[in-house]
Amino acid sequence: MSAAEKMSRRDEMETLLPFYLNGSLEGSDLEAVEEWLASDPAALAALGEAEAEFSGATAANEAIRPPADALSRFAKALDAEAGPARKPAGSSWLAQAWGRFMAVPVGVAWAAAAVLLALVMVQSFVEPGGKGNDFEIAGAQDDLAKMPFALVKFKPDAKMSDISAFLGSNGLKIIGGPTADGVFRLGIPAANAADYTKQIGLIAAQPFTETVIEGRKPADGG
Amino acid sequence: MTAATETDRALVDRVAKGDRAAVRLLFMRHHARVYRFVARQTGSEMMADDIANEVFLELWRQAPGFEGRSEVSTWLLGIARFKALSLLRKKKEDWIDDEAAAAVPDSADTPEVVTMKEDKAAALRRFVNALPEEHRVVIDLAYYHGQSVSEIGEVLDIPVATVKTRMFYARKKLGEALKAAGYDRGWP
Numbered sequence: 072m073s074a075a076e077k078m079s080r081r082d083e084m085e086t087l088l089p090f091y092l093n094g095s096l097e098g099s100d101l102e103a104v105e106e107w108l109a110s111d112p113a114a115l116a117a118l119g120e121a122e123a124e125f126s127g128a129t130a131a132n133e134a135i136r137p138p139a140d141a142l143s144r145f146a147k148a149l150d151a152e153a154g155p156a157r158k159p160a161g162s163s164w165l166a167q168a169w170g171r172f173m174a175v176p177v178g179v180a181w182a183a184a185a186v187l188l189a190l191v192m193v194q195s196f197v198e199p200g201g202k203g204n205d206f207e208i209a210g211a212q213d214d215l216a217k218m219p220f221a222l223v224k225f226k227p228d229a230k231m232s233d234i235s236a237f238l239g240s241n242g243l244k245i246i247g248g249p250t251a252d253g254v255f256r257l258g259i260p261a262a263n264a265a266d267y268t269k270q271i272g273l274i275a276a277q278p279f280t281e282t283v284i285e286g287r288k289p290a291d292g293g
Numbered sequence: 294m295t296a297a298t299e300t301d302r303a304l305v306d307r308v309a310k311g312d313r314a315a316v317r318l319l320f321m322r323h324h325a326r327v328y329r330f331v332a333r334q335t336g337s338e339m340m341a342d343d344i345a346n347e348v349f350l351e352l353w354r355q356a357p358g359f360e361g362r363s364e365v366s367t368w369l370l371g372i373a374r375f376k377a378l379s380l381l382r383k384k385k386e387d388w389i390d391d392e393a394a395a396a397v398p399d400s401a402d403t404p405e406v407v408t409m410k411e412d413k414a415a416a417l418r419r420f421v422n423a424l425p426e427e428h429r430v431v432i433d434l435a436y437y438h439g440q441s442v443s444e445i446g447e448v449l450d451i452p453v454a455t456v457k458t459r460m461f462y463a464r465k466k467l468g469e470a471l472k473a474a475g476y477d478r479g480w481p
Contacts, residue, residue, distance in 0.1 A: 089432070
């Protein structure tokens with residue numbers, strides 16, 4: 072190897088040393104530097120010089136101190152730029168509804184929850200052509216229109232889980248409402264007037280019931 | 294995955310979905326380096342402050358289009374470089390001077406006089422600062438920002454071969470300056 076070629080190789084290795092030190096070197100360049108470091112007595116001294124440059128460059132950069140309030144000023148600029156927060160993507164309508172529900176006062180929350188409850192109950196119990204908890208529903212819209220019902224208002228502090236469990240275990244369904252003042256139309260699967268009256272009494276006796284008003288009774292009712 | 298271990302790319306994905314907390318996390322991770330990078334290029338901390346803020350607002354705007362072809366840090370430095378150049382051009386400052394780039398760093402005192410008062414580390418820091426901008430930025434990107442040859446090419450929008458050439462001359466100038474100051478390191 073001539074002196075010129077040797078110098079050229081040295082130049083090339085010196086050029087690659089900073090990248091060897093920062094760990095970004097790979098492939099044939101990495102192999103070449105490692106081979107050089109292993110074979111040339113001058114290479115380790117050169118590596119030491121590059122490390123000194125590394126320290127010098129780092130110190131020169133770190134001598135510059137960003138302003139301490141940079142983040143707070145950026146946050147304000149971001150708010151000015153972005154305007155109202157974007158809706159988080161990927162969450163379901165139910166999760167979003169639940170989030171909104173959790174953000175409102177208890178009294179209002181209950182009305183909102185009642186709407187959700189009604190949606191869930193109707194979806195699960197009166198799906199057209201589907202099966203209810205204890206009986207099959209056919210031609211649901213007609214059946215719902217003819218179904219015996221009562222108008223019910225629940226207490227503001229009632230727990231949704233208690234109501235849901237009670238309705239489910241007695242075959243009762245929310246088929247309408249709530250009105251502006253929180254009154255629900257409750258479908259009552261009673262075969263006769265006596266059964267209807269018994270169910271109304273049962274609803275009225277629940278701790279979460281505020282008011283029950285009799286509506287349409289079964290056909291044989293008086 | 295906690296915020297502390299969440300990758301930059303995962304955070305950019307969150308930013309793309311409108312997550313402001315994610316952009317603030319990225320700001321905390323990268324702001325100081327972006328700020329220093331711009332300050333070193335422009336020589337103005339006031340400009341660095343404005344541009345660094347703009348870089349992260351740009352991150353907010355461009356996150357939905359980020360394809361992950363480069364590291365987030367490289368992407369941010371590329372944006373910072375572009376914005377700094379644009380601002381400097383507006384100010385009609387001829388900041389890249391090829392003749393100056395070819396010259397050994399100047400100083401008010403001769404290197405010998407200065408280095409009599411300081412050790413080698415301090416001298417190196419001083420010589421790095423005195424490098425022409427096109428050489429100093431390559432030194433900064435490699436040593437301080439940990440960028441690879443190809444990443445530096447991406448940030449500066451120059452070919453890989455040019456990155457290597459600039460690194461060669463940058464290190465050569467540092468060696469010459471050290472030699473003139475009495476620290477002969479055997480190369481060049």
